[in-house]
Amino acid sequence: MHDDENTMERGIEPKKPLFFLLYTMRVKSIITKGVGYILIIFIILSLTFFVPRMMPAGPLSGLTSSENPVWEHYTAYLSGLMHGNLGWSTSKNAPVWDVLMRSMKWTLLLVGTSTVIYVLLGIFAGAVSAWKKGKKTDVGLLVLLISMASFPPFFLGMLFVIFLAWKLPIFPRFGAQTLFIAYSTPFDVVLDIVHHLVLPAATLTLTSIGVLYLITRNSMLNVVGEDYIQCARAKGLSEWYIMRRHALKNAMLPVITLVALTVGLVITGTIFVEKVFAYPGVGMLVSEAIEAHDYPLLQGAFLTIALAILAVNFVADVIYEHLDPRVKEE
Amino acid sequence: MSGVKTYKHNTPGLIGVGILMFLVITAIFAPYIAPYDPYTRYERTEHPGSEHLLGTNHVGQDILSELIYGARVSLFITLCASIAAACIGTLLGLVAGYFTRLDFFLMRIVDLFLTIPRLPLIMIIAALMRPSVWNLVVVFALFEWSITARLIRAEVLSLKRRPYVNAARMFGARDSHILWWHILPNVVPLVVVQLILVSRYILLAESGLSFLGLGDPRAKSWGMMLYDAFEYPTIYVTDLWKWWMLPPGLCIILTILSLTFIGYALEEQVNPRLRGSWRV
Numbered sequence: 001m002h003d004d005e006n007t008m009e010r011g012i013e014p015k016k017p018l019f020f021l022l023y024t025m026r027v028k029s030i031i032t033k034g035v036g037y038i039l040i041i042f043i044i045l046s047l048t049f050f051v052p053r054m055m056p057a058g059p060l061s062g063l064t065s066s067e068n069p070v071w072e073h074y075t076a077y078l079s080g081l082m083h084g085n086l087g088w089s090t091s092k093n094a095p096v097w098d099v100l101m102r103s104m105k106w107t108l109l110l111v112g113t114s115t116v117i118y119v120l121l122g123i124f125a126g127a128v129s130a131w132k133k134g135k136k137t138d139v140g141l142l143v144l145l146i147s148m149a150s151f152p153p154f155f156l157g158m159l160f161v162i163f164l165a166w167k168l169p170i171f172p173r174f175g176a177q178t179l180f181i182a183y184s185t186p187f188d189v190v191l192d193i194v195h196h197l198v199l200p201a202a203t204l205t206l207t208s209i210g211v212l213y214l215i216t217r218n219s220m221l222n223v224v225g226e227d228y229i230q231c232a233r234a235k236g237l238s239e240w241y242i243m244r245r246h247a248l249k250n251a252m253l254p255v256i257t258l259v260a261l262t263v264g265l266v267i268t269g270t271i272f273v274e275k276v277f278a279y280p281g282v283g284m285l286v287s288e289a290i291e292a293h294d295y296p297l298l299q300g301a302f303l304t305i306a307l308a309i310l311a312v313n314f315v316a317d318v319i320y321e322h323l324d325p326r327v328k329e330e
Numbered sequence: 331m332s333g334v335k336t337y338k339h340n341t342p343g344l345i346g347v348g349i350l351m352f353l354v355i356t357a358i359f360a361p362y363i364a365p366y367d368p369y370t371r372y373e374r375t376e377h378p379g380s381e382h383l384l385g386t387n388h389v390g391q392d393i394l395s396e397l398i399y400g401a402r403v404s405l406f407i408t409l410c411a412s413i414a415a416a417c418i419g420t421l422l423g424l425v426a427g428y429f430t431r432l433d434f435f436l437m438r439i440v441d442l443f444l445t446i447p448r449l450p451l452i453m454i455i456a457a458l459m460r461p462s463v464w465n466l467v468v469v470f471a472l473f474e475w476s477i478t479a480r481l482i483r484a485e486v487l488s489l490k491r492r493p494y495v496n497a498a499r500m501f502g503a504r505d506s507h508i509l510w511w512h513i514l515p516n517v518v519p520l521v522v523v524q525l526i527l528v529s530r531y532i533l534l535a536e537s538g539l540s541f542l543g544l545g546d547p548r549a550k551s552w553g554m555m556l557y558d559a560f561e562y563p564t565i566y567v568t569d570l571w572k573w574w575m576l577p578p579g580l581c582i583i584l585t586i587l588s589l590t591f592i593g594y595a596l597e598e599q600v601n602p603r604l605r606g607s608w609r610v
Contacts, residue, residue: 150587158556
């Protein structure tokens with residue numbers, strides 16, 4: 001560990017492959033953080049267990065009695081979770097786990113695509129905006145993306161459905177695939193899926209991009225005034241090159257942590273977007289479960305979403321510490 | 331730091347205040363402004379006309395009146411929840427920043443609340459509780475105080491080392507006196523800015539929850555109206571969306587935009603150090 005810190009201080013940090021990066025990370029801090037996250041998961045699990053039971057006239061009151069104490073329920077619940085037993089979905093009439101697994105791939109596809117577009121576009125727009133500070137491009141982007149951020153995701157989705165699926169029938173109106181269709185080639189399958197993905201992904205990206213854009217823009221603004229940027233200009237490097245290699249590289253550090261935090265926004269957004277587009281993912285399950293008062297399914301879907309967000313945060317926490325040697329354990 | 335020239339003159343801030351005042355006045359005087367009682371039923375899905383300016387919904391309620399009363403519900407939840415969250419956050423921030431012994435413990439709680447996926451958790455709690463306006467207020471207040479607490483704590487940490495605080499202590503002032511009279515007034519501007527930024531989030535979250543059907547059917551907010559409209563089978567095929575779906579959506583957007591403008595304008599006035607650090 002001592003050597004590791006030494007090399008960093010001397011600034012010798014050659015390009016390492018990712019597995020090496022993971023290997024040299026401070027194992028201890030990962031463990032401490034991991035314990036913290038496990039604690040949080042435990043608290044979330046307990047909350048979702050006890051809140052419905054504390055409700056005086058809630059759906060689960062009357063379930064416990066003196067011969068059927070709440071602690072027995074609790075331990076049974078936890079051990080069930082450990083075995084992947086999330087209960088029985090009353091509305092789908094199937095184990096919650098199976099229902100979740102069927103929907104998972106669509107949500108992963110939607111969240112994955114949106115996140116990639118969102119990160120690339122958000123950082124690019126933020127960088128360009130800061131670079132052109134005060135010019136038309138900057139003001140235009142700022143106004144556009146801040147107004148986009150004030151759209152509720154479901155409302156933007158509904159507008160998209162009206163204008164781009166009904167008025168101008170360019171995109172499909174709902175779902176993730178065309179129903180009852182015989183594909184002729186595998187290429188058609190992909191095309192159909194992408195065709196269905198465009199509007200939900202665009203909705204998610206546009207409504208969550210504002211935050212990342214502003215963070216990148218602020219971070220870049222701190223950098224563009226630096227002397228070394230002037231110096232690079234004096235060397236005659238092209239603006240585009242300076243922006244990418246000199247400015248953006250240094251501005252990325254605060255952006256990276258926040259990227260992970262805002263991926264949580266995208267994941268939460270899927271709940272609304274999937275409802276609007278009837279996209280058959282985990283988010284759709286949440287609204288279906290609420291409509292049908294299917295509490296086991298609701299809980300399962302919630303836990304999936306919560307765990308996904310926590311996992312992203314955890315990875316960001318760990319990676320960030322390695323990217324910025326100034327952040328050390330206190 | 332913030333690049334747009336107009337922001338320095340605070341024109342957007344003024345526009346924001348104007349829009350918000352308009353909406354708040356509409357909400358307060360809803361019974362006098364609204365042409366009908368929003369829960370009385372007339373003919374169903376009527377088109378806009380002289381009798382019902384924005385038509386009627388699927389059960390025959392006047393949409394314009396719903397919209398005006400909806401301002402009440404949406405703004406009431408937002409206001410109450412954000413004020414309550416700001417109070418909790420300020421209190422804990424003050425205590426954590428001032429009393430070093432409690433700091434570590436309180437900050438771990440703040441970390442916990444910052445890491446928890448808040449909106450999904452609020453969603454599931456709201457789904458398990460009986461839908462009511464007050465339940466929503468309480469849940470939002472309980473989960474949205476953490477960022478405020480962290481900011482206030484940081485400010486208190488720097489304030490309590492200022493000479494004037496030391497002077498007050500030398501004169502024999504008690505901790506409670508120093509906190510109330512010397513430190514609190516200095517964090518109030520920060521609290522106000524934070525309150526406005528958090529209220530945006532609460533309004534968005536509230537309309538989202540209502541859109542999922544978790545709102546109170548006896549007190550319809552704008553999100554609840556969108557829920558009704560979305561659940562109506564032929565909303566897209568007919569022209570209904572024009573007067574049923576657009577108005578509540580636009581109202582939500584307008585409110586959030588005006589809050590954003592006010593928040594950023596205030597932020598620049600109040601705390602130059604925060605300038606440009608537009609927060610989530």
